[in-house]
Amino acid sequence: xxxxxxxxxxxxxxxxxxxxxxxxxxxxxxxxxxxxxxxxxxxxxxxxxxxxxxxxxxxxxxxxxxxxxxxxxxxxxxxxxxxxxxxxxxxxxxxxxxxxxxxxxxxxxxxxxxxxxxxxxxxxxxxxxxxxxxxxxxxxxxxxxxxxxxxxxxxxxxxxxxxxxxxxxxxxxxxxxxxxxxxxxxxxxxxxxxxxxxxxxxxxxxxxxxxxxx
Numbered sequence: 147x148x149x150x151x152x153x154x155x156x157x158x159x160x161x162x163x164x165x166x167x168x169x170x171x172x173x174x175x176x177x178x179x180x181x182x183x184x185x186x187x188x189x190x191x192x193x194x195x196x197x198x199x200x201x202x203x204x205x206x207x208x209x210x211x212x213x214x215x216x217x218x219x220x221x222x223x224x225x226x227x228x229x230x231x232x233x234x235x236x237x238x239x240x241x242x243x244x245x246x247x248x249x250x251x252x253x254x255x256x257x258x259x260x261x262x263x264x265x266x267x268x269x270x271x272x273x274x275x276x277x278x279x280x281x282x283x284x285x286x287x288x289x290x291x292x293x294x295x296x297x298x299x300x301x302x303x304x305x306x307x308x309x310x311x312x313x314x315x316x317x318x319x320x321x322x323x324x325x326x327x328x329x330x331x332x333x334x335x336x337x338x339x340x341x342x343x344x345x346x347x348x349x350x351x352x353x354x355x356x357x358x359x360x
Contacts, residue, residue, distance in 0.1 A: 148172075148206060149215075152192040158184050161234070163208065165191060174208035175230075177237035179338065183210045198222075198230055207234065214242050225267075225274045232262040239331050241338050243313035244320050246279050259330050316341060319353035326358075333357075 151174065153167035160181050163174045174193060176184075185191050193208030194215040207230060209215040214237065221233040228236075236245065239260045248256045249272055257268035316337055323333035340356035341348065348356075 148195050148197045150192060150194050151206075151208065153190070155185055155187055155189055155191040158187060161238070163191075163193070165193065165208075172206060174206045175234060176208045177214075177234050178239075178335075179237060179241055180208060180210045180214070182335075182338070205230065209237075211242075217242060217246070220275065220278065221271075224278070225271050227267045227270060228263075235261040236263065239334070241316070241334050243316040244334055244337075247313050247317035249275050249279050252276065256330070315348065315350045315353065316346075318350045319357065322350065322354050323357055 151165045151167055151172055153165045153172075155163060156166050156171060157164035158181065160178055161175060163176050163181070163184060164171050165174060166172075174195060176193070180193070193210070194212045195206050195208045196215050196219050198205050198207065207215075207218060209218060218230075218233050218237060221228050221236065222230055240248065240256075245257075247253075252272045254265060254268045254272060257263055257271055258265050260268075263271070319337045319340070320330070320333045323336060324330060328336070336357035337353055340353040343356055344352050
């Protein structure tokens with residue numbers, strides 16, 4: 147099983163990368179959030195990968211972090227109706243902090259905005275994963291109160307937590323941008339860029355200012 151690749155990036159596109167390792171080129175399917183973090187062609191890169199097998203072949207899916215890879219694996223293994231293709235689209239629309247926060251808050255409406263995810267599939271996603279999502283970066287009740295929901299059945303022992311990451315702040319920043327007229331995908335992309343500049347522990351206000359270019 148190939149769980150990571152380290153080599154030279156020789157091709158890159160929005161949903162695809164080719165990495166040369168010891169003279170062999172590996173084609174890897176990637177989400178937009180990972181494509182945004184790829185280095186320039188010809189530079190070294192490392193992706194955390196999941197290898198899947200089907201009757202007609204096998205595929206590699208790559209991610210910037212092990213946490214993203216592991217959550218992707220949980221999506222396709224635990225939620226009926228979500229295969230690798232749909233899971234990749236989910237990761238391309240929502241960053242991991244926002245995705246986990248939406249599951250934590252049972253935000254079916256937000257999850258339903260992902261391509262290939264209808265209301266019933268979003269509801270299954272919440273039911274299957276809500277008790278497996280860790281409470282990361284402090285309480286998410288501030289976000290939950292705004293949406294009228296409350297987090298429940300949260301298991302803080304799951305291995306998917308990212309130390310130091312304030313997911314609630316990132317989710318709130320995305321919500322603030324959407325209230326200003328941003329589309330979900332654009333808001334999440336802007337906040338991801340802001341987090342890259344300011345760090346995962348930045349406040350909601352700072353993330354919004356950076357996302358707006360202030």
